[in-house]
Amino acid sequence: xxxxxxxxxxxxxxxxxxxxxxxxxxxxxxxxxxxxxxxxxxxxxxxxxxxxxxxxxxxxxxxxxxxxxxxxxxxxxxxxxxxxxxxxxxxxxxxxxxxxxxxxxxxxxxxxxxxxxxxxxxxxxxxxxxxxxxxxxxxxxxxxxxxxxxxxxxxxxxxxxxxxxxxxxxxxxxxxxxxxxxxxxxxxxxxxxxx
Amino acid sequence: xxxxxxxxxxxxxxxxxxxxxxxxxxxxxxxxxxxxxxxxxxxxxxxxxxxxxxxxxxxxxxxxxxxxxxxxxxxxxxxxxxxxxxxxxxxxxxxxxxxxxxxxxxxxxxxxxxxxxxxxxxxxxxxxxxxxxxxxxxxxxxxxxxxxxxxxxxxxxxxxxxxxxxxxxxxxxxxxxxxxxxxxxxxxxxxxxxxxxxxxxxxxxxxxxxxxxxxxxxxxxxxxxxxxxxxxxxxxxxxxxxxxxxxxxxxxxxxxxxxxxxxxxxxxxxxxxxxxxxxxxxxxxxxxxxxxxxxxxxxxxxxxxxxxxxxxxxxxxxxxxxxxxxxxxxxxxxxxxxxxxxxxxxxxxxxxxxxxxxxxxxxxxxxxxxxxxxxxxxxxxxxxxxxxxxxxxxxxxxx
Numbered sequence: 001x002x003x004x005x006x007x008x009x010x011x012x013x014x015x016x017x018x019x020x021x022x023x024x025x026x027x028x029x030x031x032x033x034x035x036x037x038x039x040x041x042x043x044x045x046x047x048x049x050x051x052x053x054x055x056x057x058x059x060x061x062x063x064x065x066x067x068x069x070x071x072x073x074x075x076x077x078x079x080x081x082x083x084x085x086x087x088x089x090x091x092x093x094x095x096x097x098x099x100x101x102x103x104x105x106x107x108x109x110x111x112x113x114x115x116x117x118x119x120x121x122x123x124x125x126x127x128x129x130x131x132x133x134x135x136x137x138x139x140x141x142x143x144x145x146x147x148x149x150x151x152x153x154x155x156x157x158x159x160x161x162x163x164x165x166x167x168x169x170x171x172x173x174x175x176x177x178x179x180x181x182x183x184x185x186x187x188x189x190x191x192x193x194x195x
Numbered sequence: 196x197x198x199x200x201x202x203x204x205x206x207x208x209x210x211x212x213x214x215x216x217x218x219x220x221x222x223x224x225x226x227x228x229x230x231x232x233x234x235x236x237x238x239x240x241x242x243x244x245x246x247x248x249x250x251x252x253x254x255x256x257x258x259x260x261x262x263x264x265x266x267x268x269x270x271x272x273x274x275x276x277x278x279x280x281x282x283x284x285x286x287x288x289x290x291x292x293x294x295x296x297x298x299x300x301x302x303x304x305x306x307x308x309x310x311x312x313x314x315x316x317x318x319x320x321x322x323x324x325x326x327x328x329x330x331x332x333x334x335x336x337x338x339x340x341x342x343x344x345x346x347x348x349x350x351x352x353x354x355x356x357x358x359x360x361x362x363x364x365x366x367x368x369x370x371x372x373x374x375x376x377x378x379x380x381x382x383x384x385x386x387x388x389x390x391x392x393x394x395x396x397x398x399x400x401x402x403x404x405x406x407x408x409x410x411x412x413x414x415x416x417x418x419x420x421x422x423x424x425x426x427x428x429x430x431x432x433x434x435x436x437x438x439x440x441x442x443x444x445x446x447x448x449x450x451x452x453x454x455x456x457x458x459x460x461x462x463x464x465x466x467x468x469x470x471x472x473x474x475x476x477x478x479x480x481x482x483x484x485x486x487x488x489x490x491x492x493x494x495x496x497x498x499x500x501x502x503x504x505x506x507x508x509x510x511x512x513x514x515x516x517x518x519x520x521x522x523x524x525x526x527x528x529x530x531x532x533x534x535x536x537x538x539x540x541x542x543x544x545x546x547x548x549x550x551x552x553x554x555x556x557x558x559x560x561x562x563x564x565x566x567x568x569x570x571x572x573x574x575x576x577x578x579x580x581x582x583x584x585x586x587x588x589x590x591x592x593x594x
Binding site: 022025026029034035036037038039041060061062063064065066068 | 334367557
């Protein structure tokens with residue numbers, strides 16, 4: 001693994017892309033890494049395109065700029081593919097991970113000739129199955145960990161469970177569903193890799 | 196034992212406030228500093244601290260109430276950004292000239308217009324003449340460390356001045372990074388209890404604070420204020436030495452990064468210094484070129500002699516300002532550093548660049564260009580684009 005893995009998140013305001021980036025920083029921190037998780041703020045409103053970033057490293061990180069040449073790109077809302085060149089600057093050795101029910105082949109047409117790996121994760125279906133509601137960020141977080149391998153599966157799931165237990169201390173009934181969403185997405189990303 | 200954590204800059208400041216448990220915090224919300232009073236209000240609601248939180252209807256009132264509390268003898272703080280501090284303007288001068296050891300958590304944000312919520316230093320740089328001590332941070336760690344050091348500096352009897360603890364809006368305030376926290380007991384011992392010397396609620400010493408001063412007296416108060424700012428120099432270094440004993444982290448007026456043998460130097464303030472460091476590491480390891488950085492931590496009082504000394508061996512310097520002052524010449528940092536060089540009878544080649552206004556990003560690659568420019572200027576002794584704006588959408592030459 002490179003010293004520093006850089007990840008860029010694309011989503012729409014209200015979908016939790018920023019929260020997912022902060023959660024990823026959180027779990028990576030707990031596995032002993034140096035981390036950064038930060039949003040890029042424009043005029044905030046529901047539905048507006050937003051970007052968030054992660055740096056995860058074995059060394060202290062001093063850079064405070066946005067990320068222009070990421071190793072991984074995560075797209076929480078595929079409708080952004082029409083208006084944003086999500087793979088701009090993306091490392092061809094890395095991957096783009098897209099929340100979509102469409103096939104990889106269909107998605108690739110919208111990626112401006114990106115030659116690296118493409119993963120699709122049906123986060124909506126997973127979320128509805130596990131939680132009964134469409135919260136795409138948790139599945140996308142799990143898929144990102146699966147694809148980028150910034151940490152081991154068990155390590156990730158253990159830390160996420162602890163986070164959920166803390167976050168949902170007053171609603172423990174949603175913890176199992178959230179964990180299921182993570183596991184399903186992890187599995188789907190790994191199946192994608194095998195194909 | 197230090198506590199390994201990951202916090203945003205705003206969380207780090209709020210955490211420091213919790214550890215210090217000040218007496219009074221009047222505050223009015225404004226992006227990107229809003230989270231600080233929000234987190235503090237949570238600590239108070241949870242009974243973790245007993246700070247008196249005062250809800251006010253504007254920033255002018257926030258600073259007025261902070262002044263009132265401090266004058267009464269309380270340890271008082273507030274937090275704000277940008278237009279919020281602009282609305283405190285009149286009161287900033289009152290706080291400093293009344294010699295009140297207030298600490299203000301400033302999350303730097305551009306002033307309007309156009310309306311913009313992102314980082315630049317136009318708010319604090321505009322307030323550089325108000326009589327406040329100004330301390331800036333590169334990272335979440337530094338803003339936490341600076342905030343803890345602010346009280347012993349402000350409250351020192353040789354100083355008695357308010358301190359503005361600045362960090363870059365969103366870049367550090369909303370970015371989560373690793374941080375080492377000191378234990379509560381350590382912080383409390385370091386900051387100590389507050390025992391004001393003279394205060395309004397002291398029944399045995401009747402006094403007035405902030406009365407009218409006729410021309411026969413006004414100027415003496417300014418001279419005394421100036422002396423306090425001069426005294427702040429040694430106090431800032433003493434407090435930093437004590438802080439280093441507690442944490443092992445070393446602070447001074449500025450940080451010198453790879454300056455020992457540097458031929459080309461950048462002078463900068465705030466979070467972009469970290470990005471510049473990454474550029475320096477890359478340039479040095481790939482080309483061996485002698486590039487370095489001076490990161491200003493304390494802008495008020497200004498460390499004039501020390502900066503001139505640190506730049507005494509360089510061939511060319513880029514002073515980088517994150518705010519305009521529309522002199523149609525230098526920016527605020529550019530003017531100060533040049534004055535320091537002049538006073539020391541030194542004349543390296545100097546350029547004064549503007550960057551990062553309204554949150555415009557600055558990258559490792561931008562800094563590499565800056566160092567390339569410095570090399571060319573040092574070789575040719577021809578300075579073109581003395582006041583260039585870095586990272587414009589389209590290059591614009593001065594005519």
